[in-house]
């Protein structure tokens with residue numbers, strides 16, 4: 439493990455108010471997204487869509503890293519340049535999703551555990567050879583109105599995240615550690631804050647036990663928001679304050695960057711929340727984004743699988759990247775839209 443290199447890569451991804459494009463949808467997930475716009479999920483359509491995103495002029499000002507899916511890492515641009523190489527040439531760091539999705543946790547009805555640790559060292563080495571510089575592993579924690587999540591599910595997922603992170607650093611990849619407390623449900627913002635606090639405590643305790651170098655990783659958490667079906671909605675300021683309070687209490691200052699997932703928020707809400715957090719003042723870590731839906735939903739809506747719409751789709755994408763770049767500096771204003 440080269441500690442300096444891990445630190446350098448982690449910092450480079452979030453330097454200069456940049457963030458991450460999460461374009462690592464698994465094939466079933468991208469099929470859902472394509473179904474929504476009436477596009478068939480063929481290998482070539484998936485390749486073309488990702489090419490449209492990655493080749494958008496100007497995104498390198500706002501995007502420091504892109505998370506790829508296994509298939510995409512092995513695909514190329516139309517002229518035959520591997521995507522990882524293409525992104526590196528543009529000054530964007532290529533990364534790879536390495537978990538194998540969440541499965542039902544045995545004996546714990548309603549809870550999930552992320553799989554993919556078996557053989558992970560070998561897969562990571564192969565990804566590194568193919569050009570990836572960082573990796574991502576997502577755990578999901580569900581809240582319900584009764585008894586979930588259990589401590590056990592939180593602990594099991596935190597343990598897996600830490601084993602993954604240690605393996606990544608051993609082979610020289612920066613781990614993005616993503617413990618996602620889901621937005622589904624009727625819980626209020628206080629419950630989200632409470633559960634997220636416990637999750638982060640467990641995650642950092644496991645990372646410490648696994649000797650993970652905090653300076654050489656990025657944290658990808660959820661924002662502190664009410665469940666989607668909670669009747670009480672919250673102001674942008676309240677979300678920003680709750681999120682920052684929770685992170686300041688539970689994330690060590692040695693972590694170089696926090697890159698939020700969007701988790702089902704609208705593109706506008708995600709940007710506004712991020713902006714408000716950065717507007718609150720300076721923080722010990724970069725406060726940035728690693729959005730999937732909040733960056734791509736507007737692009738898919740314009741593209742609709744048609745070559746004639748590519749220029750307009752890229753314009754929409756660049757605009758979303760720019761808004762989030764501004765939000766990382768606390769300089770986004772809705773009037774810009």
Ligand code: 13P
Pocket residue numbers: 460576616699700701702728729730731732
């Ligand atoms: P969303 O921003 O759509 O939540 O996706 C981020 C991600 O990478 C989930 O793992």
